Amino acid sequence: xxxxxxxxxxxxxxxxxxxxxxxxxxxxxxxxxxxxxxxxxxxxxxxxxxxxxxxxxxxxxxxxxxxxxxxxxxxxxxxxxxxxxxxxxxxxxxxxxxxxxxxxxxxxxxxxxxxxxxxxxxxxxxxxxxxxxxxxxxxxxxxxxxxxxxxxxxxxxxxxxxxxxxxxxxxxxxxxxxxxxxxxxxxxxxxxxxxxxxxxxxxxxxxxxxxxxxxxxxxxxxxxxxxxxxxxxxxxxxxxxxxxxxxxxxxxxxxxxxxxxxxxxxxxxxxxxxxxxxxxxxxxxxxxxxxxxxxxxxxxxxxxxxxxxxxxxxxxxxxxxxxxxxxxxxxxxxxxxxx
Numbered sequence: 544x545x546x547x548x549x550x551x552x553x554x555x556x557x558x559x560x561x562x563x564x565x566x567x568x569x570x571x572x573x574x575x576x577x578x579x580x581x582x583x584x585x586x587x588x589x590x591x592x593x594x595x596x597x598x599x600x601x602x603x604x605x606x607x608x609x610x611x612x613x614x615x616x617x618x619x620x621x622x623x624x625x626x627x628x629x630x631x632x633x634x635x636x637x638x639x640x641x642x643x644x645x646x647x648x649x650x651x652x653x654x655x656x657x658x659x660x661x662x663x664x665x666x667x668x669x670x671x672x673x674x675x676x677x678x679x680x681x682x683x684x685x686x687x688x689x690x691x692x693x694x695x696x697x698x699x700x701x702x703x704x705x706x707x708x709x710x711x712x713x714x715x716x717x718x719x720x721x722x723x724x725x726x727x728x729x730x731x732x733x734x735x736x737x738x739x740x741x742x743x744x745x746x747x748x749x750x751x752x753x754x755x756x757x758x759x760x761x762x763x764x765x766x767x768x769x770x771x772x773x774x775x776x777x778x779x780x781x782x783x784x785x786x787x788x789x790x791x792x793x794x795x796x797x798x799x800x801x802x803x804x805x806x807x808x809x810x811x812x813x814x815x816x817x818x819x820x821x822x823x824x825x826x827x828x829x830x831x832x833x834x835x836x837x838x839x840x841x842x843x844x845x846x847x848x849x850x851x852x853x854x855x856x857x858x859x860x861x862x863x864x865x866x867x868x869x870x871x872x873x874x875x876x877x878x879x880x881x882x
Contacts, residue, residue, distance in 0.1 A: 606634045610641055622649035662708065669697040707833040711840055720759040720844050727754045727795050731788040734764060734797075738771040738786065745783040754790035756867050758845055763797070763863070766841040769834040770799040770861045778803035778858070790867065794847070798862040805855035815839040815849065838863065 546564035553559065606626060613624045622645065626638040676690045713719050728751045735748040767786075774784050778801040785800040806814065815835050835849075838861075842849045847865035 603634060606638050610638065613641075613645075617645065622652065666701065666704065669701050673697050704833065707837060710837055711833065720762060722757050722759055724755050725758045725760045725763065727752045727756055727788050727790060730760060730763065731786075731797065734767050734771070735786055737764075737768060738775075738784075738799075741768075741772055742775040743780045744775055744778060745781050747783050747785045748787060749785045750787035750789055752788040752790040752795055754795055754867060756795050756865060758865055759841075762841045762844065763865070766838045766863055767797050767799065769838050770863065773834055773861070774799050774801035774803065774859070777801065793868070794864050794866045796862050796864045798860055800858065800860040802858040805857055806851065806853040806859050807855055811851050811853065814851075 544564055544566050546562060549561045551559050551561045609626050613626050616624050625642045625645065628635050628638045628642065673694050676693055680687060680690050731751045732748070735746065739746040771784070771786065778784060782802045784802075786798060788795060788797045790796075815838075839849050842863055842865065845865040847863065850862040850864060851859060852862075853859035
């Protein structure tokens with residue numbers, strides 16, 4: 544209760560007190576009801592909001608937990624785990640990006656494993672030959688000379704193989720290419736002159752493009768000479784081998800065409816893989832199957848491509864195509880993978 548007491552005096556002189564009192568019980572009871580109602584409402588709202596936030600955050604963070612679990616479960620021998628993707632929000636995009644990254648890593652590990660197996664097999668053969676002949680080496684001078692010739696030949700083959708592997712390994716390095724303006728006509732004529740010394744075939748220069756391309760002259764020469772050497776090895780002499788260059792305004796094409804054994808359609812992509820050989824039977828070369836892989840790596844480094852057109856039994860035409868515009872750079876693909 545609140546009250547106010549004021550002294551007063553009547554006209555007759557009698558003193559008194561004027562008192563006004565207010566009882567607050569009803570007002571306080573109303574305030575208590577409002578407070579209790581507010582506590583119930585705000586408390587319920589807080590509980591509901593917290594539960595909703597917990598539920599939503601759980602759904603939002605579930606892909607993150609799945610990503611963590613998937614990353615922990617991935618091992619060298621198990622690349623099958625992927626994150627299920629639903630929706631189109633940022634989390635779904637993160638899951639898709641993670642799955643794509645795992646796909647690339649799986650491909651890289653698979654190609655690396657195949658490369659190691661193939662390289663080990665290819666190197667094991669000449670090492671076994673060398674070891675066997677050295678173990679059986681006798682005192683006969685003629686036999687020793689023949690053995691040394693064979694051993695040196697196998698060592699040279701190993702050396703060439705190692706150099707090719709180093710070149711393929713460097714294909715992903717920024718300094719793989721030394722780019723300068725290259726006169727296509729001059730380059731084509733130089734390559735034709737060099738190719739004529741490879742074998743006794745009838746080398747024919749069909750066309751010379753009048754253009755200038757930003758490229759690595761030595762790498763282009765190496766790639767086209769590999770194509771020329773490949774044509775000579777798979778053609779009976781002295782059949783003609785034609786080469787040339789052509790520019791169409793956006794790209795320049797170097798080609799080497801032979802009349803050899805040709806390539807089966809099933810082999811036309813596989814032959815550009817490391818250590819790949821065609822299934823056509825005769826193979827006069829003792830190479831490791833890295834020549835066309837090097838051609839593909841050099842073409843990719845120039846943002847170009849390698850094309851092949853072939854008819855089994857009638858010959859093949861290999862083309863190295865590079866763009867006339869745009870500065871080349873090292874390829875982003877894994878150097879041990881497929882080209």
